[in-house]
Amino acid sequence: MNSEIEVLRDYIRRHGLRFTPEREAIVKEIFSRHDHFTVEELYLSLRRSRPISRASLYRTIPLLIEAGLISEVFQDSGQTRYEHTYGHEQHCHLRCQSCGEVIEFHEDTLEALGQRVAGEHGYRLNGHRLEVLGCCPACQDKARARED
Amino acid sequence: MNSEIEVLRDYIRRHGLRFTPEREAIVKEIFSRHDHFTVEELYLSLRRSRPISRASLYRTIPLLIEAGLISEVFQDSGQTRYEHTYGHEQHCHLRCQSCGEVIEFHEDTLEALGQRVAGEHGYRLNGHRLEVLGCCPACQDKARARED
DNA sequence: GTAATTGCAAACCGTTTGCAAACCG
């Protein structure tokens, strides 16, 4: 259990870095959440249990991405939203461009598609990101109401 | 010909806005390029032929997106990159996360996939965005060299 | 002991905004 911590320890060991309480707390907090979080949201919830600076967060995020624990999901009015991806199947996002609602869904065929496209160009595949963009039922209703 | 200008005129007429030389120049410049541009790049190239302010660009971009002429492609170290999409088939991007190289490719099956997923959740479909992320041959070589 | 990490505050930089002048329809 807590295998995400092991992944972090491994990554840190292999790169000659230091395993700090801050980094441990960040990873634990991230893996206790199940949402698309911003750095600010992460900062506020971590702050409730321990002191930490935003700078440490901003410096830790790229490291966690490198280690394969989290990834960027999308931009949300200027802020980057992340999710923990380690231990999860890849999934895609259906997003309402009007209210920002996000629905996740799986699509098995994309893995093979990614492999094929990457292979055709000699790329090493890291992953893929599919967003289906649209307008959710509620926002369609609102738009309709506005036109009357 | 110049149908992107017609699209803009239509959009402007329908919304009670004004057709200005600035907007015309912006659209012309965008459709003469065939790359993934940032606002700053657009600003610099427009500036070569006429005076324009960054503010006008930043205010015009959302309008062109609304009108269906351009779309955001991805974030590139903090800046948003756009491309003109009107009159083009939807396409996907294979991107090297190390050097930023982008290769475009078509994938017909995604349209149907988008339709299906949107339909299943009552969404009106606007489009989709697929990025395949990886590491290009050149950057793989560099990484390998670094490890020796 | 020594190099890595932290926290703080200031710097950065892409983007947004208030306002007065210019301009489209």
Next chain:
DNA sequence: CGGTTTGCAAACGGTTTGCAATTAC
């Protein structure tokens, strides 16, 4: 003419960075 758009410059806000103190190994 009236409401929209422009340019300017200042403000904004998320992210990065320099630096001195602290800490992991």
